[in-house]
Amino acid sequence: MLDQDVIRSTLQSALRSGGDFAEVFVEDRRNSSALLDDGKVEELTSGRDRGAGIRVVRGDTTGFAHTADLSPEGLRAAAEAAGAAARGGGGGVRSVELSQVVAPSPVVVKLDPSAVAKARKVELLTRADQAARAAGGAIRQVSARYGDSRRRILVANSDGALATDDQTRTLFSVSCVAVGDTGMQTGRESVGHTIGFELFDLVSVEELADRAARRALTKLDAVPAPSGAMPVVVGPGGGGVLFHEACGHGLEADLVAKSASVFAGRTGQQVASPLVTLIDDGSMAGEWGCFAIDDEGRPGRRNVLIQDGVLTDYMWDLLRARKEGRESSGNGRRQSYRHLPMVRLTNTYIGEGADDPADSVASTDRGVYVAQLGGGQVNTATGDFVFGMTEAYLIENGRITAPIREGNLIGNGPEVLTRIDALGTDFAMGSPGTCGKDGQGVPVGDGTPTLRVTSLTVGGTAA
């Protein structure tokens, strides 16, 4: 993407005014998407974005600048701006020897989406529309979205690392509105992987659309959700969002370093039920949050965060790792070349347990079964977190009964982790997500088997 001489001279420009560390991040991104709504293919969109972000670290200060001008002059100007922002003294010429980071991509893209005719992408949308509407006359509205992106990145830094990656992601989602006597209900399904157009050899858009439609139809019979603390069983896949919020963010080293995490200072301690082994794995082939290298040039890897309930380690980016004199765990990510990297989750999951999922429900007298989760939010400093239920049911006398209306559940991370008393044998990854932190969104994956929390507060309106 850039000549090595240009990279070297850009790093030298960045360090000219003094600085302990400099980095060039180059990104070339192409997006394409197509949207069907209200029975019409509203538009196809093509997007292109290319540029470089340059940072210079001096002591505890990071200077950053970005540019869409990748000429040697444009890069030098950005490098000098970043260097000035880091406010160096001293200065001088430092030569940088670059060596390639070996990081084989966990993914082989079989069908580059940019080589696929646009008409084939549009056809997926109309097939999904028809399948959703065929699910029932009460389905009154359908929207379907196809999206692909190819993101080529290059990272080089003054430690001599030079790394590249070529990331292709493909996504498809369907949202439906059903109308009945009780008003309108919605149902959504999405699938996304870090692979090419071969995604559609693996999943049927008709099945996806049918599931979304049935979810909306089922909710037409929904009763108000209960309120108060009770046992909650979360179905396979969906529970990943719970862990992402309950403890994922709290294990990010930047928040830990500022005492903005309830998990600060707790490594080596029992922080969760002994059933819980929590893993974050950026190298998980094909998953939504996977990559060969993170956005600081470190290979993606599998990190065990909690082992049998004991907190083993946090997640690290380069900056926080340098301060502690250790290695980055490959969790340095950024939304684009216009953003500074920080510690981020990748694909976060709890492995398979030993419990029969049916028993988790059968042994619950009164509670809630959450079949699909819809995102969440956490205050890492207090540990309080919420997550939404977009398909959920009452559990009465050990049986799943009436569907319930949407709402949030609320809990406290450290408390909820100790209250997990069953982990099923039915592990699944959940839906592709976009995780937000400090204004930046990055793709993440998560997964769990069926699990039960002995007590969570359900935020409904019924007594």
Add this chain to the structure above:
Amino acid sequence: MADLDDIAARVVSWARDGEQVEAVVVRSRETEIRAYDGEIEQLSSAESLGVGIRVISGSRQGFAYAGTLDEAVLAETMADARDNAAFGTVDEHLGLAEPDGVAPVALDLYHPGVEALPLEAKMALAIELERAVRAGDPRIIGVESADYADGVTEAAIATTTGIRASSREASSFLVVYSLAEQDGEVQTGFGFSVGRDPATLDPGRAAADAVERAVRLLGARKPPTGRITVVLDPMVTAELLGVIGETLSGEMVLKGRSLFADRLGEQVASPLLTLVDDPTDPAAFSATAIDGEGIATRRNELIADGRLEMFVHNAYTARRMGTVTTGSAVRGYSSTPGVGVQALALRPGTQSREQLIASIDDGVLVQGVSGLHSGVNPVSGDFSTGADGLRIRNGALAEPVREFTIASTLQRMLQDVVAVGDDLEWLPMNAAGVTLVVADVTMSGE
């Protein structure tokens, strides 16, 4: 800015016979500074460019965008948009906005202060913000972040239908997230200050808010479950208004996704509620004289004394529904224009926040909410969010509470409003805040 006008006009001049072309060109310069431990932790300063091109041809629409104004890329982007148009569904209502004779109001949203203030002074503001928080209370143990940020954004839009419009605005703000600790328990609070001129920013007030919000939650417990009257902090009200605004979008109505689609002229809210979307109000943080299609914005009264008066529209939704645009096209350069409210505000009441609290025997002051995106469904109307705040007992603020939810439906909440405060305040979002009292909300805790 003239150069942006020229670029937009040049792209439009590439239109072929039978094509409608719209070009949106944006340039922004932004500075972000984060202070920590008395030092500058991060400083970022850069210019961003972008162009979005929409082509309508044969009643079909295509779109493309790029993050540069490089001449060769402009031509490629135009070609992409043109090619994409071949795959859209034929829709006779598609078409760019037409000039409607309404002159944009004169809004001065630019202030030279953002560009004139030296970087050292901006860094000093961030450092002072953090210092003031740390010094604000012995229970403050630090900050999660203390930021100064500013930006100048210029935009130009041109169309083959004869629209030529441009805008320039400046903004600056301080925002801080504080950490307070007592007996091993941590609570957080935030504070901010916003202004078009950074000289008007008030780090002292932002810091004091962040300190008070964190410290007063120390010792908070989970409350019992039950029906209760809630007093929404102005920030929470503004977030709620944002959700209500979604349901009043002409696009939601047109596509059968609005709760209020069939209720024009009906009493959908308490008579205390008058809701206006007025981006021409210069006090609004999100004020703008032109909308995302280059049409003059205007004052739209959406709900009057509880009665639903109108929905907001862009050119397309207006055409399909047989009405006229309300100047409510919203977009960035990377998307086609949607429809949305831009500067929502409730008509303020006559009682102060203190008077309102004094009138409540048993209630909760909701200081913050979480999970608006995950537990609120603007289509079904279900409303459930995480919350924290202070109990109200016998007309006075009492013990702090946390880790509970408040739930109702949007339809009911609008009807259950029992008072609007007099403390209207524009916030850094697309709505103004005001203290709002809502009865009969479910508080879910123990």
